[in-house]
Amino acid sequence: MSIHDLEPQETYSLYAHEESVIRQAESMLGKLDDVANGVRVLAQAYREGYRETVRLVRISDRMQEELHAANRTLLDQAADLQQLNEVLHKEIERREALEHELRRIASLDELTGTHTRRHVLELGEHEQRRRARHGHDLALLMVDLDHFKRVNDGFGHAAGDQVLRDFGFLLRSCLRKGDIAGRFGGEEFLAILPETDLATARSIAERLCDRVRENRTLWKDHVLAVTVSIGLVTVHGDESLDKAIARADQALYLAKRAGRDQVMVGTEPDVDD
Template sequence: MTRAVRAVDGAPPAKPEDTFSLYDAEEAVLTRSEAMLAGLTDVAGGVKALADAYRRGYREQRRLVRLSDRMQLDLQKANQALAEQRRDLQVLNAALSSEIEHRTRLEAELRSLADTDDLTGALARRRFMEIAAREWLRHERAGAPVCILMLDLDRFKLLNDSFGHAAGDAALVAFVATCRANLRTLDVIGRTGGEEFAVVLPDTTLEAGYAFAERLREAVAATPVPGVEAGVTITVSIGAAQAWRGESLESAMQRADAALYAAKREGRNRVGLEPDGAPSQSAHP
């Protein structure tokens, strides 16, 4: 309620701005309060927005932490799986290495069996032919002399029939041992049949081959057969041929074989030469 102030002693009436209201202060307080409330509302909104942002950030952080934990767990499991696979591979590699070594040994044994006569230690026929062919090629390229010897133990069947196959085996072993004692390191001996053998003498002429064959024949005749009664020996007939330029290895072996059978017909325990071959005093190198 507003009340006008009377003029005193004839003073003029008060101006409107000089009027006084009982609630002016309250209204001013209310106005300021409303402004403060509005400000607080704005602050509260900002705080709420900040809290919401913090809450979202916290939730995202928790999600990332859980994701990281899962990733670490998956990584740990993957590492464990890799470690187990590595151990399995190590075991498998060890097994494979052992298998490879075993197969390598077997292959070496099989190769040895295929290359070597298991009774006498002489080369098997196939391996002998391979090495003889190599020497033959060298002879063809360089024109070096090569002598071929074909050897056959005399009356070997009679030895087997009289003293048994064990005696026959012992005679074969003793024969090859005698040959090896007289051969050079570059000479090659192979077993081509039951009691038949062949020798390749590189860089050896027919005359020198004949001289060597004679020495070998005498050494064999002086070798007793192990395991049988004293005085039992074996003899060998030998055919010799020299390689011709342009001739095949098989052809030279056939000529030496023909000389061998000529020696057999002439009484055994002797050295036969290829047709038109004549011995001389040349020695085996």
């Protein structure tokens, strides 16, 4: 092959190569435009995303402030509710104490400090049911102040009240813990002695007689003395409280007929009763 033969081919080859390079360059420039457009799109998206992020952050900050404010409000309300609850709790305790005191006052005879007739009977029924369940002893004392009318007639009802007040104290002091005493009416009293046999009940009744006999009530310039008569019974079998009280009252009547200032044991209940 001669040199002349090669030259046209080389010229053609360089030209073709140049054209190829130009086309590639143009293609790359086109791609760069695409990249630039993509960058612009990304930049725009970033700006919009940033603005949205800022907006959301601001909303979040505002919501956080509102949440803090709401939390403070709730804490304040909780403190108020706690304070109100304490006030209500104290008020409930005060009312319960007042109701308890009112029940206590309603169940007690103000003058003598013993139970009222109604309450002593309620307590007596309770002890009677307990006796029936467990089979233990139960004794009753029916007590009456002797010649009490003479005190009222001779010195006035205020003097009689003082005698009753002193007797109520003596009666309660002679009884044991768990024993029950109530004013049955006027100058008559009922004492209920749970789990007490006849001998023990009689000893308590005799001691009460002695204490009352020895006692003196000072009234103005006078010294007042009284005695008591006592009817004593123990409850038998399925005998009701009313029937046992009736037997004690009958024994009290016999004690007064026998001269007063003494203890009289009641008769046994009739079998038919």
